[in-house]
Amino acid sequence: MSSTAIGIIGSAGRMGQAIAQTIARRDDVTLAGGIDHGGNASSLAQTADVLVDFSSPEALEDTLDACVASGTPILIGTTGLQERHHYLIDDAAREIAIIQTGNTSLGVTMLAALVRDAAERLGDDWDIEILEMHHRHKVDAPSGTARLLGEAAAQGRQVDLDIVTEGGRTGITGPRKDGAIGFASLRGGSVAGDHRVIFAGPQERIELAHYAEDRGIFAKGAVRGALWLAGHAPGRFDMANVLGI
Template sequence: MTSIGIIGSEGRMGVALAAAIAQAGQQGGGVDRGGNVLKLASESDVLVDFSSPAALEATLDACVAAQKPIVIGTTGLEERHHYLIDDAAKDIAVLQTGNTSLGVTLLAHLVREAATRLDAGWDIEVVEMHHRMKVDAPSGTALLLGQAAAEGRRISLETGAERGRDGMTGARGRGNIGFASLRGGTVAGDHDVIFAGDEEMITLSHRAENRMIFARGAVRAALWLLNQKPDRYTMPQVLGLN
């Protein structure tokens, strides 16, 4: 039986993770704000973090000190957080993703494939909707899908993204990737990637009906990560997609 430690155990995702761990027949434990992360890391085989960007540095330090792998599903990460992850991945196995859903992982693969085969005459728009309490936009999943599209098109998402259109923005940039974020109700997560060409359109979609899909995917990723050497990993590798 594998012991999976949960960072942010009292949050919505933490509760879902505890249920998913039990469903998988594994052992779970966790800490929330103010808890002893180093103690949890020492007592666990692998950790899963869905807490907050502000807590990530201390969590990574604890995992490195205890030499334990970690799955990071926290969204809203900044560039400095990715530097911290890269540094930790020299000593431990780290899987970081904007979405742990197995369905979204496959969707990103399909988006990359479509973007590779459709030229810049096909406009790409990523539309996402989440519950009213979500604080970051675009969602981590939307950025993951946008990055997949950018990789397929061989452009930089940093310079090729269009966000927050309002007022007289001018014509859409050819080949760019647009983002739109909607918030309301209790939506767990809806994502559409639209390829709009001349007189035809393709939409690749994913609907999250319950956050348990993310928890189950995170548990699968955690169990997979146990057998990996120190490095930085992604969800497609869990499914054998790259």
């Protein structure tokens, strides 16, 4: 059986280590190597069939340049990306296959599909609030997963998330804006990732939730996404493409 060689950008981080452990337990993939801050992305891209990136937004441009130069597809799980990073990803996706996602969990991917469907069908008189909690060391908020779920809700309503986002409420904020998608972030302990999407309608409420019990679920999803990418035609994709939803 031939195996796919996966290289890890951000190999010393929590996700990088979890992905390496997942690869070690499988016989259809091998570890092509890993780098961290200051490492040579070009060298790794040339030896790997596909890269997974869970490093930092600051490193993304150099990583994408290395992947385009070698024709290596990449799964980007790095969170905290800004608008300019998405432009860079769009440009690179003309040359290579890219998955960019705020969460590689297959369960979260399915949750996003349910959120999108619910937002589309319930109507604007249902308020949408997204609550997330992560471990005390997480540096960005709201989480990439919360943003992913917010994007799903916004797509269902056919609105721009950046325009309808409401967060950071404190003091006298006034009433909730009609059509807003609210975010709240909690930090503490060793929580791997809890996410709830609340649809609050007149006299009733729906809650869709996902609770990550172990970081390994993200690693398993990342490896599955990397295998899907290997040898794929250029384009920009997400985990929903991996599941075919």
